[in-house]
Amino acid sequence: MAPDGALRPIRGAARCAIAALALAGVAWAARAVWHIRLAGAGRPASGLPDQGNGVHRPLTALEDAYHSVSSAGDAVTVICAVAFLLWLDRARDNARVLSGTKPRYGYPWLFLGWIVPVMNLWVPRGMVADVHGSVFPDRKLPFVVNCWWGLWLAGLAGGVGLIYADSTDEVIARAYSGVLPLLAADLMIVAAAATAALMVRTLTTAQRQRMDEAARPTS
Template sequence: MNDQIAQSLFRPTRSAGRMAVGTLLLAGLGYLLRAVWEIRLAAAGEPASGPPDQGEGVHRPLTALEDSYHFVATVTGVLTAVCAICFLAWLRRVRENAADLSGCPPKYSGLWVYLGWIVPVVNLWFPRGIVADAFRTTAPGRRLPASVSIWWALWLTSLVTGIGLIYSASTDEIIARAYSSIWPLLASDAATIGAAAAGALAVRAVTSAQLACLAGDEAATPPEWAGA
């Protein structure tokens, strides 16, 4: 391996991986806090005045607990946005590095790094495919880390619930759901938290494999990151 190539790719790959892992865990923490506040809302019960959004543009004043939930939801949204940016930056980096290391063009066009998450139907497998392709190109013959499949299964679960990272309802509507039917909310939160944790492990596994390849030392990848 050419030392100049290794030097140019080593630090960006490692730093991008660390940023992705850190922001994934922070986003997961945000959803954990959101779940705690939803449990608090359910335990407190809906006020006699009804839900915050009372229809026809009428909104009653929020309680202190509801107001604090708005704050938690806003912080979680910001953390999720930062996480998305860092994860996409990491994904683009490892995709490009895999192509440079192997000398083969990636299986998926660079546009799919971004569009693959929002285009209907293909968003069910393209993002996982890009991660898997980067790993398999970097470490041919090795099994895909189990964390990649777990991350993707949990991510899809959060999408199926309709309340996950792309849920479009207002915060007041979510508060009303916490009062009336909290379990779907908690199920979605749990799937999102699990996806964030598994995603962090997947990022570490793929990054580690790539760094090992750059260093010319395959043994540098911890076996627990490589899957069974």
């Protein structure tokens, strides 16, 4: 958090967040490709990887490759989450300085808002909307904010989000039994990443314009 009255540089944080979101979109698209490949290959005659009662058969080459893709995607998603939160932290601090009002949600919610059940259905969007609304109270919230949140919730409902709710072997089983819901959720998250990048750019541009106005000497 910045000291009271101090504006924080935000352009670099926004660029990092946009790059990380683009990379996350690519990672989720790669998962979708492997889901299609698994569905096309069909369940092996030896059954599912997790055969119950703690018994796991050796993975096929395709399943083993999916484990690697999934692990890489998880790492990219963590990096994306960190980059996005760093941007949001700076944007919130600048909004507080520019508006002279405290954020609607305290600092702990920057992290807890994503993981506390029920609260995670609206707190993250509320924090982003607060960044815009506190600085531009007379402007309508950009449509891209609601678009991003709607896509994120749609993907979350499909069993994805920061990480899958299921284990990797359970996701493989889902791909074998019915891949379409899985692909729909993948598509929602890829679209959410793209709209999140656009949202970061839109809000950062608006905030920087307001920062430039505040920095101009008054006559």
